[in-house]
Amino acid sequence: MTANFADRLIxxxxxxxxxxxxxxxxxxxxxxxxxxxxxxxxxxxxxxxxRQFSCEVIDVVAPLVPxxxxxxxxxxxxxxxxxxxxxxxxxHARSRGLLVIMDAKRGDIGSTAAAYAKAFLGHDSPWxxxxxxxxxYLGPDTLxxxxxxxxxxxxxxxxxxKTSNSGSSMIxxxxxxxxxxxxxxxxxxxxxxxxxxxxxxxxCVGAVVGATYPEQLAELRSKMxxxxxxxxxLGAQGGTAADVAAGFDDHGLGAVINSSRAIIFAYENSMYxxxxxxxxxxxxxxxxxxxxxxxxxxxxRRLLG
Amino acid sequence: MTANFADRLIxxxxxxxxxxxxxxxxxxxxxxxxxxxxxxxxxxxxxxxxRQFSCEVIDVVAPLVPxxxxxxxxxxxxxxxxxxxxxxxxxHARSRGLLVIMDAKRGDIGSTAAAYAKAFLGHDSPWxxxxxxxxxYLGPDTLxxxxxxxxxxxxxxxxxxKTSNSGSSMIxxxxxxxxxxxxxxxxxxxxxxxxxxxxxxxxCVGAVVGATYPEQLAELRSKMxxxxxxxxxLGAQGGTAADVAAGFDDHGLGAVINSSRAIIFAYENSMYxxxxxxxxxxxxxxxxxxxxxxxxxxxxRRLLG
Numbered sequence: 227m228t229a230n231f232a233d234r235l236i237x238x239x240x241x242x243x244x245x246x247x248x249x250x251x252x253x254x255x256x257x258x259x260x261x262x263x264x265x266x267x268x269x270x271x272x273x274x275x276x277r278q279f280s281c282e283v284i285d286v287v288a289p290l291v292p293x294x295x296x297x298x299x300x301x302x303x304x305x306x307x308x309x310x311x312x313x314x315x316x317x318h319a320r321s322r323g324l325l326v327i328m329d330a331k332r333g334d335i336g337s338t339a340a341a342y343a344k345a346f347l348g349h350d351s352p353w354x355x356x357x358x359x360x361x362x363y364l365g366p367d368t369l370x371x372x373x374x375x376x377x378x379x380x381x382x383x384x385x386x387x388k389t390s391n392s393g394s395s396m397i398x399x400x401x402x403x404x405x406x407x408x409x410x411x412x413x414x415x416x417x418x419x420x421x422x423x424x425x426x427x428x429x430c431v432g433a434v435v436g437a438t439y440p441e442q443l444a445e446l447r448s449k450m451x452x453x454x455x456x457x458x459x460l461g462a463q464g465g466t467a468a469d470v471a472a473g474f475d476d477h478g479l480g481a482v483i484n485s486s487r488a489i490i491f492a493y494e495n496s497m498y499x500x501x502x503x504x505x506x507x508x509x510x511x512x513x514x515x516x517x518x519x520x521x522x523x524x525x526x527r528r529l530l531g
Numbered sequence: 532m533t534a535n536f537a538d539r540l541i542x543x544x545x546x547x548x549x550x551x552x553x554x555x556x557x558x559x560x561x562x563x564x565x566x567x568x569x570x571x572x573x574x575x576x577x578x579x580x581x582r583q584f585s586c587e588v589i590d591v592v593a594p595l596v597p598x599x600x601x602x603x604x605x606x607x608x609x610x611x612x613x614x615x616x617x618x619x620x621x622x623h624a625r626s627r628g629l630l631v632i633m634d635a636k637r638g639d640i641g642s643t644a645a646a647y648a649k650a651f652l653g654h655d656s657p658w659x660x661x662x663x664x665x666x667x668y669l670g671p672d673t674l675x676x677x678x679x680x681x682x683x684x685x686x687x688x689x690x691x692x693k694t695s696n697s698g699s700s701m702i703x704x705x706x707x708x709x710x711x712x713x714x715x716x717x718x719x720x721x722x723x724x725x726x727x728x729x730x731x732x733x734x735c736v737g738a739v740v741g742a743t744y745p746e747q748l749a750e751l752r753s754k755m756x757x758x759x760x761x762x763x764x765l766g767a768q769g770g771t772a773a774d775v776a777a778g779f780d781d782h783g784l785g786a787v788i789n790s791s792r793a794i795i796f797a798y799e800n801s802m803y804x805x806x807x808x809x810x811x812x813x814x815x816x817x818x819x820x821x822x823x824x825x826x827x828x829x830x831x832r833r834l835l836g
């Protein structure tokens with residue numbers, strides 16, 4: 227039997243003393259020069275570059291953070307070669323002791339949802355991930371196959387509640403009977419979290435909540451006391467460490483904070499110009515700086531013991 | 532330049548004289564005996580079986596229907612080997628003159644949405660599909676990268692509006708200002724359809740509308756006069772030909788009707804017991820029977836000229 231994902235994520239967070247996770251979003255035009263393929267139109271070469279870049283990022287951040295979050299779209303963009311690279315990246319992250327949260331935002335009905343769950347959830351699954359992001363638009367019955375699989379596999383789910391983009395208001399902020407759609411989704415997530423609680427307070431069903439709306443973050447934190455929040459949008463998407471403070475409980479737990487581009491492409495940042503010839507050192511420094519910011523401005527400092 | 536997807540789909544529908552499309556949803560326990568791998572736990576063998584089965588279905592239905600709809604989840608379930616098989620299936624379908632609508636229900640923000648669009652849309656994309664299903668929960672700004680790409684590539688989109696599962700009511704049926712969420716999504720889709728109109732009445736942005744709610748189908752048909760409806764749920768999911776009649780315009784256009792399991796696993800059906808030793812003949816007969824039902828009970832008969 228595998229332990230509950232929520233417990234595993236909390237242990238990893240305590241071990242690394244930070245809630246920071248690193249998003250793996252490779253882009254061909256932002257790779258360090260020496261990792262760019264000669265022919266970026268050749269999908270196999272580009273997939274190999276994405277694999278190498280992601281694995282080298284993993285090597286740098288593995289001692290520092292509890293988890294990585296590969297963005298499936300950037301690998302899927304390269305066709306089957308990209309998907310083969312993605313599998314190698316997941317394996318490499320796990321071999322370095324990292325939890326892997328696959329950001330694929332899947333969702334479908336009945337047996338199709340079950341197929342996605344079987345694809346991604348658990349170390350024995352074909353993609354071998356620890357957790358997966360999923361989309362609730364199709365309704366609660368379409369989440370059930372994911373939840374069943376997650377419970378069996380010791381895996382986790384992060385259900386989209388409130389996303390960080392401006393247009394997220396169109397559906398998510400609609401108000402019905404005095405309550406927003408995202409709040410209704412949060413109520414559903416809280417029920418599932420409570421039903422899947424591990425040894426600690428949290429369940430294996432968490433929520434994705436964008437960092438660009440701090441007041442909504444506070445509302446959603448209190449609405450889902452048993453759900454771990456996955457908060458993307460720190461760094462390149464505009465969120466600051468202070469913006470995510472409301473995501474944590476009193477022990478500095480209950481949230482993981484994702485930063486992708488600001489860390490993995492740190493070598494482009496003038497702040498890290500001193501590492502111009504060593505992009506991995508820039509990644510390391512950006513990771514350490516972000517960890518320090520989170521510890522300075524949020525309850526994540528409690529993890530320092 | 533490639534022609535508008537809506538025009539291409541209509542030409543294909545007129546050519547084949549039917550709006551029926553066939554869903555490619557392979558399942559290991561339902562493959563014809565001779566296509567089952569010796570070891571179904573071996574993902575490479577199973578992926579090869581899925582590829583072979585799907586390609587043989589394609590060979591049968593290519594002369595009869597305008598398009599196929601592979602369900603990405605069933606291939607993704609087999610890891611990278613499954614995705615390689617999926618690419619081969621798409622290529623094979625196109626080589627047989629079929630349009631390919633990838634049912635992957637993708638959706639994400641900004642540059643990530645653009646990556647999914649780049650992955651799937653158009654014959655020059657890595658997956659080389661003609662159209663893709665997408666999820667609107669994240670908001671209209673997250674549809675834009677897909678629409679831009681579709682226009683450029685002569686590709687199409689089908690946005691989830693109302694799905695066929697019972698739990699779809701939770702978000703989709705919420706009523707705000709006297710209007711359901713799915714109707715609001717339909718209004719957005721109609722705007723995008725109108726903006727992407729081809730030579731005929733329809734735009735390259737269509738809608739997914741489940742066949743299990745005929746009265747909602749009629750409502751959505753009239754709300755989206757320029758959107759082609761992709762209607763799944765015929766056959767195994769319980770919808771009948773009469774249930775989908777409201778999806779068509781007066782010319783028998785404006786909708787494509789998907790049937791997956793009832794066709795591809797027809798050899799299991801006692802109706803087709805006479806073809807017990809020839810599963811492809813069962814697929815062919817089930818396809819012909821479904822085409823005839825649609826012609827008998829809907830405006831699709833107008834396509835017979």
